[in-house]
Amino acid sequence: MYKMSDEVRAALEKSIGIDLGTLNKMSIDEQKQWVENKTGKKLVFRKDRKKYIIGRGNPLLSRRKIRTMEDVDRRSKQLFGI
Secondary structure (H helix, E strand, O other), rough: OOOOOHHHHHHHHHHHHOHHHHHOOOHHHHHHHHHHHOOOOOOOOOOOOOOOEEEOOOOOHHOOOOOOOOHHHHHHHHOOOO
């Protein structure tokens, strides 16, 4: 299992406004309700599929651009200004 660094975790919690442990313990319905309350908008999921979007596998595999958790942590630190 992958583990985020403490700095990235703190930045994410500050960004989304809730502890990640609390978010992880919520059910899908509770998460949906929390997002709706936070944004003030109802979440809508498409019932029909867009015909022009066709899954062709993971493009990162074909481009050899799979990232490690260290790469993700490094980029997250850059984005969140840590």
